[in-house]
Amino acid sequence: MTGLSTNAIHAADHLKRVPDVIPPINVSTTFRYSSNPDELVKAADNKENIDDTPIYSRLAHPGSNSVEALLGPIVKGHSVVYNSGLSAFFAALTLFNPRTIAIGKGYHGCHGIVDIFKRNQGLVQIGLDDDFSVLQKGDIVHLETPVNPDGTYFDISYYAEKAHKYGALLMVDSTFAPPPLQDPFQHGADIVMHSATKYFGGHSDLLAGVLVTQDREIKNQLLNDRVFLGSNIGNLESALLIRSLKTLELRVLQQSRSATRIVEYLSQNIGQFPDLVEIVHGSLQKDSYIATQVTAHTPVFSIKVKSEDFAKRLPSKLNFFEHATSLGGVESLIEWRALSDATVAPDILRISIGIENSDDLLNDLIQALSQ
Numbered sequence: 001m002t003g004l005s006t007n008a009i010h011a012a013d014h015l016k017r018v019p020d021v022i023p024p025i026n027v028s029t030t031f032r033y034s035s036n037p038d039e040l041v042k043a044a045d046n047k048e049n050i051d052d053t054p055i056y057s058r059l060a061h062p063g064s065n066s067v068e069a070l071l072g073p074i075v076k077g078h079s080v081v082y083n084s085g086l087s088a089f090f091a092a093l094t095l096f097n098p099r100t101i102a103i104g105k106g107y108h109g110c111h112g113i114v115d116i117f118k119r120n121q122g123l124v125q126i127g128l129d130d131d132f133s134v135l136q137k138g139d140i141v142h143l144e145t146p147v148n149p150d151g152t153y154f155d156i157s158y159y160a161e162k163a164h165k166y167g168a169l170l171m172v173d174s175t176f177a178p179p180p181l182q183d184p185f186q187h188g189a190d191i192v193m194h195s196a197t198k199y200f201g202g203h204s205d206l207l208a209g210v211l212v213t214q215d216r217e218i219k220n221q222l223l224n225d226r227v228f229l230g231s232n233i234g235n236l237e238s239a240l241l242i243r244s245l246k247t248l249e250l251r252v253l254q255q256s257r258s259a260t261r262i263v264e265y266l267s268q269n270i271g272q273f274p275d276l277v278e279i280v281h282g283s284l285q286k287d288s289y290i291a292t293q294v295t296a297h298t299p300v301f302s303i304k305v306k307s308e309d310f311a312k313r314l315p316s317k318l319n320f321f322e323h324a325t326s327l328g329g330v331e332s333l334i335e336w337r338a339l340s341d342a343t344v345a346p347d348i349l350r351i352s353i354g355i356e357n358s359d360d361l362l363n364d365l366i367q368a369l370s371q
């Protein structure tokens, strides 16, 4: 079996349509039908193979096909790519159409979509710690791990067992721990989602999302729904994502190493920084399941500081961290999180470690926290 970076570079080689080493950016929205009348297949009869022959780019296009072929062996399943992480989550709720969803802490945008389904379809929402006996076959347990904005973990196996006992599906949002950090399928997940805008994209220059299933039939249903939801990834974004996937493993492992080292230093020397109250990160969490669930820690963590005022001012004291929302890019980001998520306390900052030299990042944090 070939390794992650080999797959990320070569798993779509068979789909290359020209000899170029880098596939051209394909801007066509429509593709000529075969000139052989015997080969004409009605789109409606071609559902099983929607991804094989490009017809119209809302259905599939060479870029989206290549992204899905590249992602397959990386995410260990059949992948369906979308034009954002939230499009992927919306598509999952549309296909599975649960009557009840169990959802806990996590990205506020997913909660926003749940609210839309509650308003329009009467979806019932319960919490992850609630009694799951109200769940029925086809319902969904949605687990974000590592979770926003802290980068701490939930036990996937525990929630898989709790969901499966009542016939519900476990969906894991693994955005904060892309391959090779975590494989939720190994711990009982039925469907995995990623905001590919984050680590898969890695350069803060594309929006995309992905759903992964190990069931080919579910992949086909998702592809069919996507045609009518109109949420396939764009041509240009798919070209950017193909470029990004080649360095996924290199980037993520370095980001993880740097974040873990920075968190270790700050937590061991917290006494040096009078305005720093707490560092929260998966590497500081003690639960025993973590050793088997992740191979290395997420590059995102949060810090709690003494006051809202200090939280607002800290980003402007840093040289190598942009004050911006999002995460997963090669450049380090810090965000006074209350700006984009009203549910987060005003003394919390979220930090996403990029691929800069880790000494430089650590020294920058030390100087800013010491001011």
Ligand SMILES: Cc1ncc(COP(=O)(O)O)c(C=O)c1O
Binding pocket: 084, 085, 086, 087, 107, 109, 144, 148, 173, 175, 176, 194, 195, 196, 197, 198, 207, 208, 209, 326
């Ligand atoms: C954990 C998580 N899931 C989903 C999303 C939504 O992704 P997108 O912005 O690509 O729609 C985000 C975005 O920040 C996220 O952090």
